[in-house]
Amino acid sequence: MALILDGKKLAQTMQAEIAAEVAKFAQQTGVRPGLAAVLVGENSASQVYVRNKRAACQKVGMESWLYDLPELTTQAQLLELVQRLNADANVHGILVQLPLPKQIDEAALVQAVSPEKDVDGFGVYSLGLLAMGKPRFLPCTPLGIQQLLLRNNIAIEGRHVVIVGRSNIVGKPLALILMQKAAGANATVTVCHSKSERLGEITKQADIVIAAIGQTHFLKADMVRPGAVVVDVGINRLPGGLTGDVDFAAVEKVASAITPVPGGVGPMTITMLLHNTLQAARFHANNR
Ligand code: NDP
Secondary structure (H helix, E strand, O other): OOEEOOHHHHHHHHHHHHHHHHHHHHHHHOOOOEEEEEEEOOOHHHHHHHHHHHHHHHHOOOEEEEEEEOOOOOHHHHHHHHHHHHHOOOOOEEEEOOOOOOOOOHHHHHHHOOOOOOOOOOOHHHHHHHHOOOOOOOOHHHHHHHHHHHOOOOOOOOOEEEEEOOOOOOHHHHHHHHOOOOOOOOOEEEEEOOOOOOHHHHHOOOOEEEEOOOOOOOEOHHHOOOOOEEEEOOOEEEOOEEEOOEOHHHHOOOOOEEOOOOOOHHHHHHHHHHHHHHHHHHHHHHOO
């Protein structure tokens, strides 16, 4: 049976570490790291995500502010709020919860967040720095996956990682992170997507397979090399609850280690948001 990579437990451990660092930072600088969360509309999943993110901030001793705006908020109103938060010295990180209502140009909003406060790591500046090999804020889900592997003593360096999914928030930045010329990275990375041919043959060559697709039970046991490590990023809402992109029951018999859903990658994502917010507060303190 595979080792279960318990993201919930690791998230608790890392949040305790972050809480200690927040307390030390506050003592040294008199400043409490703070995250402003912007939520627009009535998307129930987004409401839960934002609530969980704010609760996590409070748990580690960070400030958190919620800007809960109506569905019909205009782009100009939202941009004005982001500009105000960019200029507010108490706010170190800004989180604009996606998706946004259709009247809003999401890309424009993401780019409006100051590069110094881009704790989601989705802005062009953050992604550009990552592509250049000089990362500042790394997107939270990919960073959480890297930590989940490393903190479970799963080597990444030199190994073949196959990522299924090339989105701007998961697959693409994850590939950039794991191929960095840096400790904890240095992987050989292959990225697959909906147009990839002979997908199963490619995933079967991997030492580490990462599924970030959004389709229940997509990755089957015959697509995984015996002994490989499997990371399931997928969150699919079924009537019976959440499932991932991996056929867990079958794949766990083949893999050497595997993440569960829920309780794998998800809790790590929030933890990395806290990590990034602390980094942002440090950045702000050092550049005052
Ligand atoms: P997107 O829908 O943006 O991207 C999905 C990717 O999967 C695309 O690159 C797409 O290819 C690829 N894909 C779709 N179908 C196939 C197929 N049949 N074969 C191969 N590749 C395929 O999703 P996200 O990256 O935003 O999210 C992926 C999953 O991860 C979702 O379930 C999401 O809910 C979850 N998620 C979980 C998070 C967490 O914290 N645990 C955070 C973020 C996301 P193409 O580019 O060609 O269309």
